[in-house]
Amino acid sequence: MARALFLSAAAPRLVIDPADSSLTSIPGAVTFSDPRRPPKDAATARFVPADPADRDAYDAVYRWAFANFPRYVWLDEPDQAAPASGWPRHVNTYVVQGAKRMLGHLCCATRPRNVMVSLIANAQHVIAFDLPHPQDRRHLAELAGIPVAVFEAEMAALPLYGFLWWNGLDRTLTSCPPLKVG
Numbered sequence: 001m002a003r004a005l006f007l008s009a010a011a012p013r014l015v016i017d018p019a020d021s022s023l024t025s026i027p028g029a030v031t032f033s034d035p036r037r038p039p040k041d042a043a044t045a046r047f048v049p050a051d052p053a054d055r056d057a058y059d060a061v062y063r064w065a066f067a068n069f070p071r072y073v074w075l076d077e078p079d080q081a082a083p084a085s086g087w088p089r090h091v092n093t094y095v096v097q098g099a100k101r102m103l104g105h106l107c108c109a110t111r112p113r114n115v116m117v118s119l120i121a122n123a124q125h126v127i128a129f130d131l132p133h134p135q136d137r138r139h140l141a142e143l144a145g146i147p148v149a150v151f152e153a154e155m156a157a158l159p160l161y162g163f164l165w166w167n168g169l170d171r172t173l174t175s176c177p178p179l180k181v182g
Helices: 002-008 055-068 089-101 117-121 134-144 148-156
Strands: 013-016 030-032 044-047 072-076 104-108 125-128 163-167 172-176
Touching: 002 072, 002 104, 013 055, 055 089, 089 104, 089 117, 117 134, 125 134, 134 148, 148 163, 148 172
Parallel strands: 013 044, 013 072, 030 044, 072 104
Antiparallel strands: 125 163, 163 172
Protein backbone atom coordinates (compact mmCIF):
# COMPACT_ATOMS: atom_id res chain seq x y z
CA MET A 1 0.00 0.00 0.00
CA ALA A 2 2.80 2.43 0.91
CA ARG A 3 4.65 1.75 -2.31
CA ALA A 4 1.51 2.28 -4.41
CA LEU A 5 0.74 5.56 -2.64
CA PHE A 6 4.32 6.75 -3.07
CA LEU A 7 4.40 5.88 -6.75
CA SER A 8 1.13 7.77 -7.30
CA ALA A 9 2.72 10.99 -5.99
CA ALA A 10 4.13 13.45 -8.50
CA ALA A 11 7.88 13.89 -8.77
CA PRO A 12 10.15 14.98 -7.30
CA ARG A 13 9.94 12.51 -4.46
CA LEU A 14 12.26 10.89 -1.94
CA VAL A 15 12.22 7.54 -0.17
CA ILE A 16 14.29 7.11 2.99
CA ASP A 17 15.03 3.52 3.94
CA PRO A 18 17.33 2.79 6.88
CA ALA A 19 17.08 -0.97 6.19
CA ASP A 20 17.71 -0.88 2.41
CA SER A 21 14.73 -3.17 1.79
CA SER A 22 13.68 -4.34 -1.65
CA LEU A 23 10.23 -2.79 -1.03
CA THR A 24 11.65 0.72 -1.42
CA SER A 25 13.76 -0.10 -4.45
CA ILE A 26 11.86 2.01 -6.97
CA PRO A 27 12.64 1.50 -10.69
CA GLY A 28 14.54 4.51 -11.99
CA ALA A 29 15.27 5.90 -8.51
CA VAL A 30 18.74 7.27 -7.83
CA THR A 31 20.01 5.72 -4.60
CA PHE A 32 22.49 7.67 -2.50
CA SER A 33 24.03 7.19 0.94
CA ASP A 34 25.95 10.42 1.52
CA PRO A 35 23.47 13.05 2.72
CA ARG A 36 25.87 15.78 1.59
CA ARG A 37 25.62 14.55 -2.02
CA PRO A 38 21.97 14.12 -2.96
CA PRO A 39 21.17 13.61 -6.64
CA LYS A 40 20.52 16.86 -8.48
CA ASP A 41 17.68 16.24 -10.92
CA ALA A 42 16.30 12.79 -10.12
CA ALA A 43 12.54 12.37 -10.29
CA THR A 44 12.85 9.85 -7.47
CA ALA A 45 15.74 9.75 -5.03
CA ARG A 46 16.31 6.96 -2.50
CA PHE A 47 18.41 7.58 0.61
CA VAL A 48 19.95 4.53 2.26
CA PRO A 49 22.34 5.67 4.99
CA ALA A 50 25.72 4.03 5.42
CA ASP A 51 24.90 3.83 9.14
CA PRO A 52 21.18 3.34 9.91
CA ALA A 53 21.68 4.82 13.39
CA ASP A 54 23.26 8.08 12.12
CA ARG A 55 20.68 10.70 13.09
CA ASP A 56 22.87 13.48 11.70
CA ALA A 57 22.52 11.89 8.24
CA TYR A 58 18.72 11.92 8.50
CA ASP A 59 18.81 15.50 9.72
CA ALA A 60 20.89 16.52 6.70
CA VAL A 61 18.64 14.69 4.23
CA TYR A 62 15.47 16.23 5.67
CA ARG A 63 17.07 19.70 5.72
CA TRP A 64 17.90 19.26 2.02
CA ALA A 65 14.43 17.86 1.25
CA PHE A 66 12.67 20.76 2.96
CA ALA A 67 14.78 23.38 1.21
CA ASN A 68 15.18 21.91 -2.26
CA PHE A 69 13.62 18.78 -3.42
CA PRO A 70 10.67 16.53 -2.94
CA ARG A 71 7.04 17.20 -2.73
CA TYR A 72 6.66 13.78 -1.17
CA VAL A 73 8.80 11.77 1.27
CA TRP A 74 8.30 8.14 2.20
CA LEU A 75 10.09 7.24 5.42
CA ASP A 76 10.29 3.52 6.00
CA GLU A 77 11.13 2.21 9.49
CA PRO A 78 10.92 5.61 11.22
CA ASP A 79 12.15 4.30 14.57
CA GLN A 80 15.68 4.85 13.17
CA ALA A 81 15.28 8.26 11.52
CA ALA A 82 12.53 9.72 13.70
CA PRO A 83 12.50 7.88 17.02
CA ALA A 84 10.17 8.75 19.89
CA SER A 85 12.97 10.66 21.60
CA GLY A 86 15.99 12.42 20.19
CA TRP A 87 14.65 12.87 16.67
CA PRO A 88 16.59 15.08 14.25
CA ARG A 89 15.37 18.67 14.14
CA HIS A 90 14.83 18.82 10.37
CA VAL A 91 12.66 15.70 10.35
CA ASN A 92 10.29 17.60 12.59
CA THR A 93 10.58 20.72 10.42
CA TYR A 94 9.61 18.77 7.30
CA VAL A 95 6.68 17.04 9.02
CA VAL A 96 5.30 20.05 10.89
CA GLN A 97 6.00 22.91 8.48
CA GLY A 98 5.90 20.91 5.26
CA ALA A 99 2.11 21.03 5.06
CA LYS A 100 2.30 24.80 4.55
CA ARG A 101 4.42 24.12 1.47
CA MET A 102 2.17 21.30 0.24
CA LEU A 103 4.84 18.71 1.05
CA GLY A 104 3.56 15.19 1.62
CA HIS A 105 4.97 12.66 4.05
CA LEU A 106 4.28 8.94 4.22
CA CYS A 107 5.57 6.86 7.08
CA CYS A 108 5.44 3.10 7.74
CA ALA A 109 5.99 1.92 11.30
CA THR A 110 5.43 -1.38 13.03
CA ARG A 111 5.52 0.11 16.54
CA PRO A 112 3.81 3.55 16.73
CA ARG A 113 5.09 4.11 20.29
CA ASN A 114 8.67 4.07 19.00
CA VAL A 115 8.31 6.98 16.55
CA MET A 116 8.27 10.74 16.81
CA VAL A 117 4.91 12.05 18.03
CA SER A 118 4.57 14.57 15.15
CA LEU A 119 4.48 11.77 12.58
CA ILE A 120 1.11 10.63 13.94
CA ALA A 121 -0.28 13.78 15.56
CA ASN A 122 0.07 15.80 12.32
CA ALA A 123 -1.15 13.08 10.00
CA GLN A 124 -4.22 13.75 7.89
CA HIS A 125 -4.68 10.03 7.36
CA VAL A 126 -3.66 7.06 9.50
CA ILE A 127 -3.82 3.50 8.21
CA ALA A 128 -3.54 0.83 10.91
CA PHE A 129 -3.19 -2.86 10.28
CA ASP A 130 -3.27 -5.30 13.20
CA LEU A 131 -1.41 -3.89 16.19
CA PRO A 132 -1.00 -6.73 18.68
CA HIS A 133 0.49 -4.60 21.46
CA PRO A 134 -2.15 -2.70 23.52
CA GLN A 135 0.23 0.20 24.19
CA ASP A 136 0.64 0.77 20.44
CA ARG A 137 -3.12 0.79 19.88
CA ARG A 138 -3.74 3.22 22.74
CA HIS A 139 -0.86 5.48 21.68
CA LEU A 140 -1.99 5.61 18.06
CA ALA A 141 -5.60 6.29 18.98
CA GLU A 142 -4.70 9.07 21.41
CA LEU A 143 -2.33 10.84 19.00
CA ALA A 144 -4.71 10.62 16.06
CA GLY A 145 -7.63 11.85 18.15
CA ILE A 146 -9.64 8.62 17.95
CA PRO A 147 -11.53 7.58 21.10
CA VAL A 148 -9.47 4.67 22.50
CA ALA A 149 -12.52 2.47 23.18
CA VAL A 150 -13.77 2.95 19.62
CA PHE A 151 -10.35 2.19 18.15
CA GLU A 152 -9.95 -0.92 20.33
CA ALA A 153 -13.38 -2.26 19.34
CA GLU A 154 -12.81 -1.63 15.63
CA MET A 155 -9.33 -3.17 15.76
CA ALA A 156 -10.70 -6.28 17.51
CA ALA A 157 -13.36 -6.69 14.80
CA LEU A 158 -10.95 -6.51 11.85
CA PRO A 159 -10.84 -9.48 9.50
CA LEU A 160 -7.46 -11.06 8.82
CA TYR A 161 -5.39 -8.52 6.81
CA GLY A 162 -8.10 -5.90 7.17
CA PHE A 163 -7.16 -2.40 8.32
CA LEU A 164 -8.53 0.77 9.85
CA TRP A 165 -8.38 4.08 8.05
CA TRP A 166 -8.63 7.26 10.11
CA ASN A 167 -9.43 10.31 8.01
CA GLY A 168 -8.37 13.19 10.23
CA LEU A 169 -9.86 15.74 7.83
CA ASP A 170 -13.44 14.65 8.41
CA ARG A 171 -12.69 12.69 11.61
CA THR A 172 -14.04 9.34 10.44
CA LEU A 173 -12.77 5.86 11.20
CA THR A 174 -13.45 3.25 8.54
CA SER A 175 -12.91 -0.47 8.81
CA CYS A 176 -11.53 -1.70 5.49
CA PRO A 177 -11.43 -5.22 4.09
CA PRO A 178 -8.15 -6.83 3.03
CA LEU A 179 -6.62 -5.34 -0.10
CA LYS A 180 -6.89 -7.34 -3.30
CA VAL A 181 -3.61 -7.76 -5.11
CA GLY A 182 -3.48 -8.09 -8.85
